[in-house]
Amino acid sequence: MRKFRAGLAAVLVAAGLGLVAPGPASASPYCGIMWGSLAKADADMSAAQVTNVRTGQQPCYDRLVIDLAGKVAGYSVRYVPVVVQDGSGFEIPMLGDADLQVVVTAPSYNHNGQPTYTPAAKAELSNVAGYQTFRQVVFAGSFEGYTSIGLGVRARLPFRVFTLDGPDGGSRLVVDVAHRW
Template structure:
């Protein structure tokens, strides 16, 4: 009888051990929001451009903060997914075509050209209320990790120009989306994500 009870006890303990082990092995490790891969670093900092298809009007410029980069978005409703652009780092920001020098705060300056009017010639009024040499209306980059300043360069021959001041010459990418041009500037050349929730207006 004692041998039978001992055998039963061993079997129960063994079963409990196997159940615990199986439960532990099947449970996914708890990972916080920072347990993700390193930020992309292959964008480079060289000039980037994309061909235009048609011409529309710029209606808004907005920014947002993300884990790996700061973002600026140019809204061009009706522009499709092939809105033209040219983006490059410059030593000094000059408005086209006047050549007027416009100071832009930051360790480096991106000269951004988007192939869209910010003025409706037929209606005789602006579609975007930017003023040459002034900060972008409604845009506040205070507290951003990468962005430091914004300046409106004007609109000429179907193209709108913006100067974007950033902390340093950092890698960036440009994305053509439906009715939008998106410019992302990385927080650093080799970085880990930071605990920043995306800004709603800069998605």
């Protein structure tokens, strides 16, 4: 019993002196993702028009793609307390515990006012049932050269935004939201 007490006392003293310490925390990023959850934006204006909105699943993230006829030049993507409708400012209730407002500086109508993108169901642009991160994708409107999409997600998770060239002189705005931190 004396040896046990002496050994226990030695361990406690060593721990108190910092000689015995847990190893360093080595949390590796999920799937190599090093994104954050702060707003991402490009303030340029675009002469393109929105033509489609679609989603997809990847092993480490869910993806939102906005197709444009022309070169996408500007966007703003950020977590918001509530998604608001363009023009009116009405709040749009969203599924999920966090909301991303995706704004692209491109209308969903042409120079003659004719629609270039008319969603069949504004409250569900894409069926995201079974997605790990996405809970709902809504059309928040197109007003004065801006088009807004609401993206309801499971939680406030890291995301990235980038553009890709598309076919026939078009382009795509891509928003990837990680499945977890």
